[in-house]
Amino acid sequence: MDNLLKFLNRIHFLLLFIILEIIALSLALGSDVRKNSIILNSANKISGTMYEWVHGYVQYLSLKTENEILINQVLLLKQQQSTTFYIDTAKFSNFADTALKIKYKYISAQLIKNSTHKKNNIITLNKGTRHGIHPDMGVISSQGVVGIIIQVSANYATAISLLNTTLGISAKIKKNSYFGTIKWDGADYEKAFLYEIPNHVLISKGDTVVTSGFSAIFPPELIIGTVDNFEKNSDNNFYTITINLATNFKNLNSVVIIENLMKPEIDSLESKSAVLFE
Amino acid sequence: MDVREFSKIIVAGVFLVLLQVLLLNNIQLMQYGFTPLFYVLFILILPFDIAGWLLLLLAFFLGFSIDIFEDTPGIHTSATVAMAFFRPFVARSMAPRDGYESGIQPRIFYLGAGWFITYASILVLIHHIVYFSVEVFSISHLPITLLRILVTTIFSLIFIIISQFFMFRK
Numbered sequence: 001m002d003n004l005l006k007f008l009n010r011i012h013f014l015l016l017f018i019i020l021e022i023i024a025l026s027l028a029l030g031s032d033v034r035k036n037s038i039i040l041n042s043a044n045k046i047s048g049t050m051y052e053w054v055h056g057y058v059q060y061l062s063l064k065t066e067n068e069i070l071i072n073q074v075l076l077l078k079q080q081q082s083t084t085f086y087i088d089t090a091k092f093s094n095f096a097d098t099a100l101k102i103k104y105k106y107i108s109a110q111l112i113k114n115s116t117h118k119k120n121n122i123i124t125l126n127k128g129t130r131h132g133i134h135p136d137m138g139v140i141s142s143q144g145v146v147g148i149i150i151q152v153s154a155n156y157a158t159a160i161s162l163l164n165t166t167l168g169i170s171a172k173i174k175k176n177s178y179f180g181t182i183k184w185d186g187a188d189y190e191k192a193f194l195y196e197i198p199n200h201v202l203i204s205k206g207d208t209v210v211t212s213g214f215s216a217i218f219p220p221e222l223i224i225g226t227v228d229n230f231e232k233n234s235d236n237n238f239y240t241i242t243i244n245l246a247t248n249f250k251n252l253n254s255v256v257i258i259e260n261l262m263k264p265e266i267d268s269l270e271s272k273s274a275v276l277f278e
Numbered sequence: 279m280d281v282r283e284f285s286k287i288i289v290a291g292v293f294l295v296l297l298q299v300l301l302l303n304n305i306q307l308m309q310y311g312f313t314p315l316f317y318v319l320f321i322l323i324l325p326f327d328i329a330g331w332l333l334l335l336l337a338f339f340l341g342f343s344i345d346i347f348e349d350t351p352g353i354h355t356s357a358t359v360a361m362a363f364f365r366p367f368v369a370r371s372m373a374p375r376d377g378y379e380s381g382i383q384p385r386i387f388y389l390g391a392g393w394f395i396t397y398a399s400i401l402v403l404i405h406h407i408v409y410f411s412v413e414v415f416s417i418s419h420l421p422i423t424l425l426r427i428l429v430t431t432i433f434s435l436i437f438i439i440i441s442q443f444f445m446f447r448k
Contacts, residue, residue, distance in 0.1 A: 013330035017363040020338045024359055027345075027352025028412050047299075047347045054300050115348075117306055117313060119413055122349045158349065186414075187422060250306075 048112070048156040052126055055112040062253055069254075073142045104219050105259040107131060109139075112156070116189040116249045121163040123147065127257065128155040136217060138258040144223040144246030145169065145211060146255055157257075162224075163189055163249055170215045171224050174208040176201060182209070182224060182243065189249050191228065194241040199232045201239075209243055216266045218258065287324065291340055294320045299347040307433065312426070314433040317344060318405050319441060321362050322398055323385060326369060326378050337362030350413070357409035361401050368400050386442040398438055399431070406431045 008015070109131075113124035127133050129152050139146040139159045147161035148169075160167050165186045171194060172179035180196035194209060207227040213220025225243040233240055260266075298317040306313055321337050341355030348354065369384065372393065386394040406427045414423050 013334070013363075013366075016331050016334050017359065020334055020359045021356055021363075024338070024341065024352040024356035025412065028350075028356055029352070029415060050296075050300065051347075058304075115303070118350070124349075186419065 045153070048124065048153070051112045051124060052156075055110070055126075059110075059253070062251060065251060066253055069142050103260065103262055105261060107133065107257045107259065109133075109157075109255050109257055111252055111255060114161075114249070114252055116163055119165055119186040121161045121249075122150075123159050123161050123252070125149075125157045125159060125255065125257070126155070128153050128157050130154055132259070133157045133257060136263070138218040138260075139255050140218070140222060140258060141247055141252055141255045143248060144225065145218065146247055146249075146252065148217060149257065161249065162192060162245065162247070169218070169224070170212040171209050172212040173197065173201070173203060173227075174210045174221070179212045179214065180238075180241075190245055192225065192243045192245055194227075194243050195238060197239045197241060199237050199239050203227060203230055203239070203241065205229065209241075216260050216263045219260075283325070287336070290323075291320050291336070291343075295340065295343045295347070298344060302437075303348070308429070312429050312433055314437045315402075315406065315409070315430060316434060316437040316441070318358065318361060318402055318434065319438050321358060321365060321405075322401060322438065323383065324365075325383060327380075330366060333362045333365065334359060353409060353412050356412050357405045360408045361405040364404050365401060368397060372397055386439075391439075394442065395435070395439065398435060402434050402438065403427070403431050406434070 107127060109125040109127040111123055112126050115121045115123075123139075123146070125133075125139070133149060133152050135149050135152060137149045139149060139161075145162060147159040147164070148167065149157050149159045151158045162169065162182070163184050165184055168181045168183050170179060171182045173194075178197050178201045180194050182192050182194050184192045197203070205227055209224045209227065211218040211220055211222040211224060223246045225245040225247075228242040228244045230239050230241040294317045298315070302316050303313055317340065320340055321333075324333060324336065337358040338355060341358035344354040344358075345351055369378075382388045384394070384397065389397075410423050410427050410430070
């Protein structure tokens with residue numbers, strides 16, 4: 001017994017090191033970003049409040065660019081207004097609004113934390129359950145697609161951004177509607193990759209890549225980026241396409257969160273159908 | 279170590295964590311966004327006579343607080359704990375012939391620039407190797423990971439060495 005105590009006393013430093021390192025590594029490697037407890041997340045109260053406080057000051061520095069982006073957005077919307085168009089038909093039928101049902105709801109939010117240099121980047125937004133946010137809602141900016149909400153607390157939400165190696169977003173090439181998956185490789189914050197486009201499809205540099213609308217998270221035809229470069233893979237029949245991302249993640253500030261009001265219905269239908277083939 | 283000294287250490291730790299997450303993490307240099315990890319200074323400047331278990335626990339909580347702010351569960355923690363584990367060995371191997379005199383602190387002011395820069399380089403490099411390896415956890419991006427380790431180590435060291443001339447006059 002005495003010897004055992006002496007022995008433990010001699011190696012307590014090594015022992016404690018091993019225990020602490022195991023705790024840390026199991027947190028780092030064993031955990032899925034989407035399932036981490038909210039305590040380990042910047043949406044938690046203390047860090048959330050602190051980041052928002054700092055953001056309150058930093059926000060002033062980017063007001064000018066922010067204004068320009070908003071003005072462009074207003075012009076774009078004006079361009080789409082019905083009053084912009086000259087109606088060139090003799091007959092004009094007016095649709096009653098009761099025929100249309102709202103499918104997507106848009107909620108504005110501000111980034112209070114952002115990063116682009118990590119392998120798995122997560123952004124924090126200043127809206128939470130109190131504002132009707134819940135996981136799996138899409139996040140976009142005036143420039144293009146940003147990411148997907150993963151965790152929500154009362155006042156804050158975290159979103160997994162496109163700059164995250166664990167995220168894949170269903171996307172298509174706008175001009176011919178062939179669809180594939182957008183993934184990020186963890187290196188350059190301006191580039192991502194589009195996979196699964198068969199190599200008989202004709203594509204060219206500068207083609208627009210948009211959301212496919214198959215995921216029930218994003219509406220179709222939202223801009224993701226443009227084709228920067230593409231090459232045929234020799235080992236399978238698909239392209240690897242490099243995409244210039246439309247969203248500049250470095251100066252991202254205001255975003256819009258999208259709720260698909262029909263997502264629960266689509267999800268339950270799809271999971272019921274999937275069960276049939278298990 | 280008395281209560282006064284211990285509370286000083288805690289204040290320094292809180293200050294460094296806040297400085298890192300609220301200010302320094304906004305510095306992103308060059309294409310890959312290298313960020314100096316200045317907060318490891320905390321482990322470097324703990325007194326020589328600190329107990330081993332306390333050194334490890336302080337390092338654990340330091341890394342854990344950074345992880346909470348950074349949404350990187352366990353990554354900073356594993357690096358700070360590894361750094362703290364190697365600190366006694368590095369300090370012992372660099373000790374002067376008759377050991378460190380009592381009252382001497384591991385800072386430039388007491389032991390000179392040559393000593394401090396060697397001591398800091400070895401430990402910061404250990405920290406950054408563990409940090410970036412655990413973050414990537416694959417050898418497929420080896421060249422990029424090595425570049426990140428080297429460049430970030432240089433940036434962190436520059437901040438750490440400069441800090442010595444501001445904060446730690448006698």
